[in-house]
Amino acid sequence: MHFQPTEEQRDLRAGVRELLAGRYGREALRASVDTGVAVDRGLWRELGEAGFFALRLPESAGGVGLGLPEAALVFEEAGRALLPGPLVATHLAAGVVPGAAAGTAVVTAFDLGGGLGGGLVAHLGEADAVLGASGVPAGSPVRSVDPLTPLHRVASPPGAADVSEYRSAGALLTAALQVGSALRTVELAVRYAGEREQFGQPIGAFQAVKHLCAQMLVRAEVARTAVYAAAVTGDPGEVAAAKLLADRAAVQGARDCLQVHGGMGFTWEADVHLHLKRAWVRAEQWRTAGEAEELLAAELLDSAV
Structure with a gap:
């Protein structure tokens, strides 16, 4: 991807x-949200048929034969739509877990760390397999902040569940999901600011609201640029930086979007709170802010020696 997506990449995204x-x-x-069913098996299979999970598998293995830049574009769209489910883990499992590439299997992973704890697994009850583990371990349900990211606590995560080789790609694709969500909250905020009126004019005419929307857009676009760059280079440091920027863009963007909506944004009927809750969970997946900062600090120290 040379600064701008190619025509083929734009067609893929569209x-x-x-x-x-x-x-x-x-x-x-x-x-x-109303039913609490996060993974629609029919949709999962449709995604598999469309090549969502097999996007980076070589054509000789039945995949699409594309790379991380294309995967970042696809996951950005999934984040924009707030598509639930262990998308990243199933994508990473393509070619490793039978059925993952075709979408006939749902694969999760031990990807939660930081404040949520390494023993938590998302979508365990809906999963057919766990990336890097033999079998699906038993777990106890834990209340999740996101209604479409059910969590289970596994008392003793199996030692075989090592996702270190997938961590960089997992962090990048999760960052792409965050970017999509951040861009969507910009759209929601701008649309509402143009519709909601106070004192006889749209609230988008007020300087404070303009500033909020502008800051949201800047954070989202900077994060998107970082994700695209990291997708091209694959450099672990750039991936870590992209995850940091994308997490901040998604979380702070959703907060600012709530601010633009005012009291309306806190109602269950609005979608803004769903973006915020999903962003909180994703910020703890594959690479937390603390882990990303440690990696970047280590790289800076190495370069200074």
Whole structure:
């Protein structure tokens, strides 16, 4: 990706957006929230048929044969749509776990760290396999801040569940999800600011609201640039920086979007709180802020020696 997506990459992004808009629009999102069903097996298989999970598998192995830059674009769209489920783990498991590439298997991973604890697993109850582990361990349900990211605590995570070789790619794809969510909250804030009126004019005419929306856009675009760059280079330090920026863009962007919406943003009917809750969870997946900062600090020290 040379500074701008190619025509093929733009077509890929448009195709994924069209697929998700038709198959997982707002009504489907709210239905998932109301029913508590995070993984739609039918949709999962459709994603598999569309090449979502096999995107980076070589064509000789039945995959699409693309790379991390294309995967980042696809996951950005999934984040924009708030598509739930262990998307990153299943994508990483393509070619390793039978059925993952085709979407006939749901694969999760021991990817939660930091404040949420390494013994927590997302979507364990819906999973057919755990990346890097033999079998699906038993776990106790834990209340999750995100209604579409169910959590289970596993008392003794199996030693075989080593995801270190997947951590960099997992962090990058999670950052892409965060970028998509951040860009979507910019759209939600700008639209509401143009519709909601106070004192006889849209609230978007007020300087404070303009500043909030502008700051949201800057954070999201900077994070998107960092994710795209890291997808091209694959450099662990750049991936860590991209995850830091994307987490901040998603979390702070959702907070600012709530601020623009005022009291309306805190209602269950609004979608803004769903973006914030998902962003909180993703910030703890694959590489936390603390882990990313440690990696970047170590690289700086090495370069200074």
